[in-house]
Amino acid sequence: MAKEFLIPNWETIDFEKYFLPSVAIDTVIFGVHENALKVLLMQYKYTGAFALPGGLISRDENLYDSAQRILTDRTGLPQMYLEQFFTFGDQGRSDPHFLKQILAAKGITLPKDHFLFRRSISVGYYALVDFTKVIPKPDVLSETCQWYDLIALPALIQDHTQIIAKALETLQEHLDKRLIVFNLLPEKFTMAELQTVYETVLQSKLLRTSFQRKMVNLGILEKVEKKHTGKAHKAPYLYKFLSRK
Amino acid sequence: MAKEFLIPNWETIDFEKYFLPSVAIDTVIFGVHENALKVLLMQYKYTGAFALPGGLISRDENLYDSAQRILTDRTGLPQMYLEQFFTFGDQGRSDPHFLKQILAAKGITLPKDHFLFRRSISVGYYALVDFTKVIPKPDVLSETCQWYDLIALPALIQDHTQIIAKALETLQEHLDKRLIVFNLLPEKFTMAELQTVYETVLQSKLLRTSFQRKMVNLGILEKVEKKHTGKAHKAPYLYKFLSRK
DNA sequence: ACAAAAGTGTTAGCCTTACACCCATGA
DNA sequence: TCATGGGTGTAAGGCTAACACTTTTGT
Numbered sequence A, B: 001m002a003k004e005f006l007i008p009n010w011e012t013i014d015f016e017k018y019f020l021p022s023v024a025i026d027t028v029i030f031g032v033h034e035n036a037l038k039v040l041l042m043q044y045k046y047t048g049a050f051a052l053p054g055g056l057i058s059r060d061e062n063l064y065d066s067a068q069r070i071l072t073d074r075t076g077l078p079q080m081y082l083e084q085f086f087t088f089g090d091q092g093r094s095d096p097h098f099l100k101q102i103l104a105a106k107g108i109t110l111p112k113d114h115f116l117f118r119r120s121i122s123v124g125y126y127a128l129v130d131f132t133k134v135i136p137k138p139d140v141l142s143e144t145c146q147w148y149d150l151i152a153l154p155a156l157i158q159d160h161t162q163i164i165a166k167a168l169e170t171l172q173e174h175l176d177k178r179l180i181v182f183n184l185l186p187e188k189f190t191m192a193e194l195q196t197v198y199e200t201v202l203q204s205k206l207l208r209t210s211f212q213r214k215m216v217n218l219g220i221l222e223k224v225e226k227k228h229t230g231k232a233h234k235a236p237y238l239y240k241f242l243s244r245k
Numbered sequence C: 001a002c003a004a005a006a007g008t009g010t011t012a013g014c015c016t017t018a019c020a021c022c023c024a025t026g027a
Numbered sequence D: 001t002c003a004t005g006g007g008t009g010t011a012a013g014g015c016t017a018a019c020a021c022t023t024t025t026g027t
Helices: A063-075 A097-105 A160-177 A191-202 A208-218 B063-075 B097-105 B160-177 B191-202 B208-217
Strands: A023-033 A036-044 A081-088 A121-128 A142-149 A188-190 A221-226 A237-241 B023-033 B036-044 B081-088 B121-128 B142-149 B188-190 B221-226 B237-241
Touching (some): B023 B160, B063 B121, B160 B191
Antiparallel strands (some): A036 A142, A081 A121, A188 A237, A221 A237, B036 B142, B221 B237
């Protein structure tokens, strides 16, 4: 339910009947491409404002499942690594300015205190995805849904810049503790690629030789075969993640 | 506002006017007493059911401030160490059974789909307090507000047992990373007392000599004076936490 | 053969584990 | 002086930083 629910008559639909009021979900979708950490953002229709993918929680849906659904809608992936990281609830954070503008441009007018305009708490989830497998898809409010480099983000609506910052912080803390990097990579990868992901996420340079040893010593990598790049140097090995140790 | 707001006419008060619907806060208040980790629980009137302190979010209040207010109401402390740890949003988690029973016993009848009976998401905060400074105070729904040993908790309503488990898990992760143990202790304490707190929180024995060195090497402790216990052994030093390094 | 990148060896330092030992205290 | 608990010394092991070195590849 609710997948492309938002398309029909805004004026007549009873949002309260299907969705929980005053709560929403915002998602930060991380992907790696060309040695850079990327985030999936939507650009709103008419206004050109940038925002994180997000959505409402169905009354008959668990919170986690809501996040999963929203992420599937935007990425096309049936499932992905997904983690709740923080809930944002400052008073000033809900600013219906852009939504009102978009609806006005569509010729839709809703009452001032409409469900969609009221203050809401937002539960933040971050997702790690294989960049190459994602097919970004805008929602009804947005013109585009595209990857943006984390170090060159456009201005975002509301508190979405802070939400991304907090997501990154959490990801950095989780990176070593849980073994989750592999969600950002294709099945097979070189040690250099793995290191680059670490470096872009942690935003710091790591020693090549120490990194190699550390990863190998974790005992979760399997050497697969050599990858001949055609370059004038030793061919690197490809590694695979051992799913269950 | 909203402090003892819940006392008067349940039937006539417009909850939606003052509080956000479908969101609540639950708090896990940790304290240490007699070498044991304790949690503050309320016991509901009439039903005898046990629950975590919690409450609603005022429309004009930041999320964090709501949690602070709820905690001040239950402990009497104007402020305390406070951290958001998770947001719980499974469908089945809201069970208005006990609330309905209590209201029925009071002779209050509210419509079946009343604000207070609907499914809600709950934002979890944990607090660390100095046990000796807390003056527990029940809310309007509860008969008592008391400390319970973490390893001998009574059965709790809804998903409150899981909420406590998640809070403890988070506290364990934060214990070494942030320097927060001191919120559970009085100003001056012996190394043995500090170690006991670590052991009860982490639920594992630690080596006395290594622990001593580790704590001292952190450089955040100040040796104050000796504490003569009257026991037949060397008097331990009292230590103080250096607030800002 | 040579440059460039991948991989291995080696040493030093730090932190933890483990346990031995000394110190202070009141019975 | 002895039992008890507090505090320090010391050695082994694991992990990381730092850097030297070897290996493999295509030009």
